[in-house]
Amino acid sequence: MSLVVVDHVSKSFGGLQAVSDVSFHVNEGEILGLIGPNGAGKTTLFNLVAGAITPDRGRVRFNGLDITGLPPYRISRAGLARTFQVARPFLGMTCYENVLVALIGRAHPAPDSERPELIRELLDFVGLSGKESFLASSLNLIDKKRLELARALATRPRVALLDEALGGLSSIEMDQAMGLIRSIRDKRGVNFVWIEHVMGAIMTLCERLLVLNQGMLICEGTPADVARDARVIEAYLGAPDAGD
Amino acid sequence: MTDFLLYLTNGLVMGIIYALFALGVALIVGIMNVVNFAHGELYVLAGYFSALFASALGMHPALAMIMATLCVFVVGLIVERTLIRPTYGNEMYSLIVTFILSIVLQNGYLLIFGPYPRKPPNLVTGATNVFSLFMYGNQRLLGFALALVMIVCFFALIRYTWFGRVVRSVSIDRDMASLMGVNPQRVNLLAFGLGCALAGAAGVILTPIFPVTPTIGVGVSLTAFVVVVLGGMGSFAGCVVGGILLGVMENLGAAYISSAYKQLFGFIILISALFLRPAGLFGRKRA
């Protein structure tokens, strides 16, 4: 069964068609890759699914429930989590408190007695053991991303949307992060939609890829298929190098 | 009918001066995303300076006006450098700091100048028969002309200079502007100083007509906020339109409806406009 069904979704900002008529679905147990040149509309598509912005046209269904236009907190409570392209932990709060907020935000907040255990377990899992009382602002980039991941997991999601989880990481850190993502899927049964510019990583980790260009879905298939697709090659080669 | 035209003229004269000091607020909000609650107090400061220079130091009133405006410009630079700069990126603290600053200045004025109204001597005396309909004070007419000239100069500055180009690009896209190799600290400093100088210019123009007291700055600040919000919340041109609109509405409203509730209309406009356009005075979407 498809967990997420995105059905002919469009969104424009002023004259700019950021996402136009995109449809796709996320299957149980998969890590779905979403790629495309800078400004292709990937983040906007995530914002549409997670409820941060409302589509002009089209519907989004999650787990059989129509979530189009629902506020983000309701979508999170329904079991759809997300991370941000630029990590957004609560900088003025400790790692412990960051995860705590996610436990509180659940539709049925975790009982008080279970919280310390749950939080410690999640922080251990993402590799932040012993940093419970560190302020998020004192963490380095990868730890901030780890914290964001722990926080997203604390909402107990069925599906997590990851926006450039590897951006800015060294290659060793990248390997760690990829291992982490795979183990989350295997151990916790979380499905992923994953935006990434690091092609090597996405090719090894994803069974299926979506390619977005200028707001349109131009290709869908296995990494090998996508790599051979003429439109994809043109989109990447033809795209001006924005250089960020 | 003559009365009506007189009120209208009053509204127009006040409106242009409103526009002049509101442009200062608009500039600072647009460039720095800071609302300077002490804007009115800088207007008052310019009034005190001009009175001081003209009466105590015996300067020519016109020279006193220019000197006072320059002094307020320098004060603006100092305020930016010492108080505003440390709050960059923290909207909450810039609000709090300028709010405290406004109270400090009010009470400082009270201590130094006392509660009594102060004014410099008039530049011109007498009155002119306007359109052979009513007599209108020459000082007011001069103030109107001066404010108009200042506004034109401001627009020329924005249109034709390096600084103006930066201002325009920042108001389109803050990040892009910083990519253009602009030193944001210097731009902020200049914008703040210039914004304060606009308040100062309005202050020296209006003080001979409405003498300053330590606390009238509050009204000036609030009026400026209303004008900036009213003026379409986008452009500097909107500020001018908003200023004239408010000036005329206030004067007609005070004459024909109720003078006690004169200010109330402004605030209702302020709140409704903010409610309709919560993205902000400049309508710029913030991530």
Added chain:
Amino acid sequence: MEVITANTKKPLTVVGIVVLALFAAFPLFLGQYWLHTAIVGLFYVMMASSWNLLAGYTGQVSFAHAAFAGVGAYTSGILAAKAGLPPLLGLPIGIAVAAVLGLALGSLCIRMGGIYLSLTTLGFSEILRIIVTNEYEITRGTMGLKTPPLFGEYSKTVSFYVLLAAALLILWLIRRILNSDLGASFRAVQNDETAAASLGIPVVRVRILAFVIAGAMAGFAGSLYGHYLMLITPHILSLDLMFLVLAMTVIGGMGTFIGPIVGALFLETLSEYIRVYGEYHILIFGLVALAVARFAPQGLVGLWRQFRSAV
């Protein structure tokens, strides 16, 4: 880390109890004048602490807090003076009206943040002040509205204990809120609304709730204060009073529980000493507040913490 907090918590509680006991004994050895100062100080403790809950913990810098105190004071004051309603009945009505206005203003501001929210609350506050000043028939304008004391005969000692109990109640409530899930939501919303919403925090509800709670608390404080002064003037909803509340919070330490308490009591006491030399206290508070905001954004509490960790 935990060991340290465990060690410091106990002495702090002991200090708290000693300070409270000393405070409660004030009427025994303070003259009428200083008792008045203590009462005013307690009013400001309530005001600064509740404003801090809104501004320091949810990041909504409202300039309408004094206005809410005014709403509470004028509501129960007018009901008592014009309709003869006993102040003890007027008090809850005052709180309720302030809470409803908090709901209205909070909802109005919900799509705004930062400077725009502050401008709106400022406008709201000035609208109330203009109405109260001009509706002379009902409010007696700047002449002031005479109101009866909260109950029985007027007594400073009784008023002191009433205000002390009220302040303790407010502080206890705030403490409870801060340690609850709602408190964590407040801080999450202040840190990053978008991220908070993505984790299931109902940001709109949380922000409005903060306005309602803070508004009700200010209404409560204002109403009690009005019945203590027995004369309500538009000063209570002025920006001057708002400034004092803000300065106390900033000087004490915004976003900390103790900060506003320390700031309010410190400044109120200080102002009595400065008053001897003339009306300079506002100017001096302002200068101190500027210096604190510039050099020690965490206020006195922050300085104390730095000092502690340095030792």
